[in-house]
Amino acid sequence: MTALVELRDVTVAFPGVTALDRVSLSLYPGEVHALMGENGAGKSTVVKALNGVCPIDGGEILLDGRPVSLTGPSEAHAAGIATVFQDIHLGPKLNVVENVMLGHEVRGRFGINWSATRARAAEVLADLGLDDLDLNRGLDSLPPSVQQLVAIARAMVERPRVLLLDEPTSSLEPPDVQRLFRIVRSLRDRGVAIVFVSHFLEQVYAISDRMTVLRDGRVQGEFMTREIDRVELISRMLGRDIEALRQIGSQRRAHHQEPEGTPVIEARGLTQREEVEPTDLEVYRGEIVGLAGLRGSGRSELAALLTGITRPDGGTLLVEGKEVRFRNPGDALARHIVASVERRADLGIIGELSVADNILIGLQALRGWRHKVSKRERDEVLAWSVDNFGLGSVPMDRQAKFLSGGEQQRVLLARLFATRPVVMVLDEPTRGIDIAAKVELQSRIAKLVDKGMGIVFISSEFSEVVRMSDRIVVLKDRGKIGELSNGPGVTVDTIVEMIAADGVDDDHD
CATH class of the missing domain: 3.40.50.300 (P-loop containing nucleotide triphosphate hydrolases)
Structure with a gap:
């Protein structure tokens, strides 16, 4: 032909x-x-x-x-x-x-x-x-x-x-x-x-x-x-x-523990028309739940429903066993639930504000605008951010829109950590940051989980999801297709085969 x-x-x-x-x-x-x-x-x-x-x-x-x-x-x-x-x-x-x-x-x-x-x-x-x-x-x-x-x-x-x-x-x-x-x-x-x-x-x-x-x-x-x-x-x-995929082993983290008690955040049949099929999800204190899926799987859209970025059309969201309705991310922040979004320029970073104000805005919103963050606390938070997120070369008074993508990601992460959250939803948190910063971030996530925080972790790198997660929820075509308890037998290949096998018997005529 x-x-x-x-x-x-x-x-x-x-x-x-x-x-x-x-x-x-x-x-x-x-x-x-x-x-x-x-x-x-x-x-x-x-x-x-x-x-x-x-x-x-x-x-x-x-x-x-x-x-x-x-x-x-x-x-x-x-x-x-x-x-x-x-x-x-x-x-x-x-x-x-x-x-x-x-x-x-x-x-x-x-x-x-x-x-x-x-x-x-x-x-x-x-x-x-x-x-x-x-x-x-x-x-x-x-x-x-x-x-x-x-x-x-x-x-x-x-x-x-x-x-x-x-x-x-x-x-x-x-x-x-x-x-x-x-x-x-x-x-x-x-x-x-x-x-x-x-x-x-x-x-x-x-x-x-x-x-x-x-x-x-x-x-x-x-x-x-x-x-x-x-x-x-x-x-x-x-x-x-595919042979390389088979060689990537599961790396259990020292903080792993079996879930117990009431989930810190729970979704029951949470759905949004044309974006997320009805989905159940539980996140307990002291654990990291990874969301794994290709583009179009619904992973980022589900994260947005958990944190008030978008509103569900159906289902129930509970925090500490009590039903909540988040009208916006501010409602979620009031419950100490924060999100690092993948499209940081659209939903996270405020380009017209300075780097310092971008870091502090979440903490200030949590306190309320009548209770300004003191100069002492402001200086402490900014100094901590510089030390822990590689911002030493970034002027604090520079408008955030002039930062590189990697710098914006570090600023956004510093903002989230400054609020001392109980649940963090991290969508591609390590994209655009160097290896040293990535290792530091993963170390800090592990320490926060040790102290009882619940984490939802999303990454397009399946190896990173396997490395970081206690449980892995696998999504495809806007819906949850399965869940894995992480362990030595779980590899990147496990996730790939799960996605590939789902629907394999469908009629493709």
């Missing part, structure tokens, strides 16, 4: 980072090609290179065997390449017809021929099996799942030869996913080449024919989907050979 589109040694560089490093892949007509990899692997950059949003710095893109220059979306459209992004780029105040036909309205002598435009929109929707949609409905009155389908209909107006789907199922419920897949299979059977980007392994295995695995902007392999098992796929995504 001849490739419809080829990337040959494509390189894309941004200031300070190479997003794609000599990436080659082939897209064939009548085939769904999945791009796999963790965040930052280069998947979205491949999509942006193909739709002309991101010009390439090296290599070439070929269409029907001939080099093409895709320097903007218009060139991509002319080449027959259409894109549907995770963030739906539609007009919320426009109706279905206007959104489907935007930019492609049928025109007559006196401007837009709305009768013909409506007929063309109805034709496109019917062709996709969406003839049940009300053409007059405003987009903002439709659920996200239907909006996603409208976006696909809009992409198909020009009958493209290539369709790029970047996380199209991120906001869809299972029945909506199946409806989308029926449309994708229909387009595939008509000869459209489809690129499918998703974090959900079961969906990738259900819909794709071929996959390319990316890591750190480089291709780790191209496979027919039916020929690569989940363990090997996950291993390539994480950057570890």
Whole structure:
């Protein structure tokens, strides 16, 4: 079979980072090609290179065997390449017809021929099996799942030869996913080449024919989907050979003790629509509970529900056996429950404040604004932070937005420790810090657990989760699939195989 589109040694560089490093892949007509990899692997950059949003710095893109220059979306459209992004780029105040036909309205002598435009929109929707949609409905009155389908209909107006789907199922419920897949299979059977980007392994295995695995902007392999098992796929995504995974042993920590008494924090059926399936979780004083899962598993979303960053739609949250409702992180802080979030620039660090104020703001909020932290305590906290988080070279009066990512992470962690919490939810706490600081942090976590603190620990490095945790909760596709009591027999491979085995008997036709 001849490739419809080829990337040959494509390189894309941004200031300070190479997003794609000599990436080659082939897209064939009548085939769904999945791009796999963790965040930052280069998947979205491949999509942006193909739709002309991101010009390439090296290599070439070929269409029907001939080099093409895709320097903007218009060139991509002319080449027959259409894109549907995770963030739906539609007009919320426009109706279905206007959104489907935007930019492609049928025109007559006196401007837009709305009768013909409506007929063309109805034709496109019917062709996709969406003839049940009300053409007059405003987009903002439709659920996200239907909006996603409208976006696909809009992409198909020009009958493209290539369709790029970047996380199209991120906001869809299972029945909506199946409806989308029926449309994708229909387009595939008509000869459209489809690129499918998703974090959900079961969906990738259900819909794709071929996959390319990316890591750190480089291709780790191209496979027919039916020929690569989940363990090997996950291993390539994480950057570890499966044999190496088998050699990583469980390292029990000295502070380990069997849970007893009332959990310091407990979730019962805690859920959030389209983000977290109903989940049970208990964290006891004196233990670390690790959350392990790939991107899209729901690990960060569950952490947000535990700490008031987002509100649950259902279930119960208890602290020391008493039901609580956190409206915001301040409510959680009042209970001495704090969070280190992965997206620190969005939810943690306040860029306009100084480093000193970022460190002290949690402690001050806990005290209340009528009871200012004294100068003596302020100096003690800042001195302690400098000594324990490697902030000696960072001026305390510098605005936090000017710090590097690693420096911001250290400032955020210093803030959390300053509040003397009883529960800490740490989402990627060691990302961006050096080895010495990582060792110091892990040592401090162990000491705090010894004193009765409960820790929820999240890391994309499964080896770190195994090393730090007393119990490990494994998540996949927004839900909990199992729980492990850590011990000598638990390794990274144990977690990988658990994720890979879940759903292995599903129907992938």
